[in-house]
Amino acid sequence: MSQSRHSWSEADVRVRPNRKGSRPRSKQRPEHADAVPALVTAVDRGRYQVLTDAGTPVVAIKARELRRGAVVVGDRVDVVGDVSGAEGSLARVVRVQQRRTLLRRSADDTDPTERGIVANADQLVIVTALADPEPRPRMVDRFLVAAFDAGMDTLLVLTKADLVSAADAAGFAERYAALDVRAVATRHARGSTDWVEAVGEHLDGRVSVLVGHSGVGKSTLVNALVPDAHRATGGVNEVTGRGRHTSSSAVALPLPAGGWIIDTPGVRSFGLAHVDPARFVAAFEDLAQVAAECPRGCTHMASAPDCALDPWAEAGTEADRARLDSFRRLLTSRQAADA
Template structure:
């Protein structure tokens, strides 16, 4: 028998997709006072490895209430749900604590979208080979700018000193007073490096083939990071790390965070006026000699006179100007 028009029940109610219901939404969110604190050590396809209570690894996902806020290696977070760490268990990350630092980069200098690589680290370990592949000073400069912008201390690690001497490259960065370590293949690579890492959260960066994974394996043997081989023709290495991972140093004396090898380090997210702050040997000259609002590319820039008087090297000024020019879209 056909129903009369007035005979309705709950099955007759339809809601258009995308339309808000009649229930009012609230800005209030659960306080999660019982949440467990943790430290994110790895990220893999929407799943996060989180260390809780210093001895238990928990797999977690982001809670919907986080919205668009991302979670990266190094983040300190709050977890609810199953935090037992048992197989097939899954917790939820409901809060990301304020970050003390954020190491960021963009794909290139024209990319408006920045990417946070690591959070809460206090030292950037810039790893570069002295040969095979050849050192790239401009890459080092870019990573220095990123370190200073993030409020991190830089440490320069030069590998493969058995293939080429480090003197020229060290002389180039001597005016900045950056601490450095030089390593040789086949010899102990941890003796001089480890004291710089103790008690700190350090991020290792560098392009493929420079020896980052070799250093990580020497520092944390159980890490078993894959080591790449450098192409003899191109001088380029193969990417062996696909994502960042935090590893505890022996004796819980600090953390090192290994990151994938990169071939570029965009600085589009950094204000141009902040770039010169990474060049302390030139920043003083800019304050004393440059006209107001100098972009350090103009003809009356006071840095040329500063360099001519011997306060800084011309190579450093050239490097600064290449960075500034690339930010404006000029060819590198």
């Protein structure tokens, strides 16, 4: 009678070595003691334009151990490899130095993922047109909150001031006077350059990042401040009233009198999902002083009982009420994302 089932023995089993991961991976990373310090001036599809401290422009890639999105314009980094800057040469970014500031945003108020935009900037230059396209004060408010979160100073540049009356230009700037936001107006007319020096005085010797929605004249401003920048400029769509995107990536440019200006792509939204709503009021210094008198745990919303902001706004000016309205719209938008 034949055996119906094979009798297995150890000799019948072939043990194949586990090639993947068979060799323990070391957690030690090279120290890169010979790394060269540099500044990231542009990021484009996995390639990083960096300027070494010796003044050599170098193209680099990112080391594998650095996570995605870990390097942004303005970062101080350490690079190894070919740092000669010769055509076709390629270095490698192996380390990001500690940042002083980091400007961040999320895609919208429902997106919890924050995205670094620019590192180590001293001030945020908020560029908004007074006309063509129409100004968007609530977008300016969002930029102000982001600047506070990043620990940056602010400067408001009002472009195309020649398209509105002097009273209208002054009125828009007055909205932010209570926040001690400095404001400079520029003119759209050809041949008008007297404002260039006025803006430059606030930028010289500093690292400034320009933000604004499309069509406000950021690239025109950069070309006036840095004549050899050659940033592409565009107009406003006559149907939508919105600006056309002309800059596709952030780029850092040296200013003739010292310092850096970082131009960023125009945006149509600026999410604040990464900012704690409880910190919003601190970005509005005029409101924060009043809110200190609110009951403990006050949300500062319109429905909040005994909120000190309500009687303050009622007794104040139209500008005061506009500030409170803008602040509460931000709170409503951000808290809806957490619902």
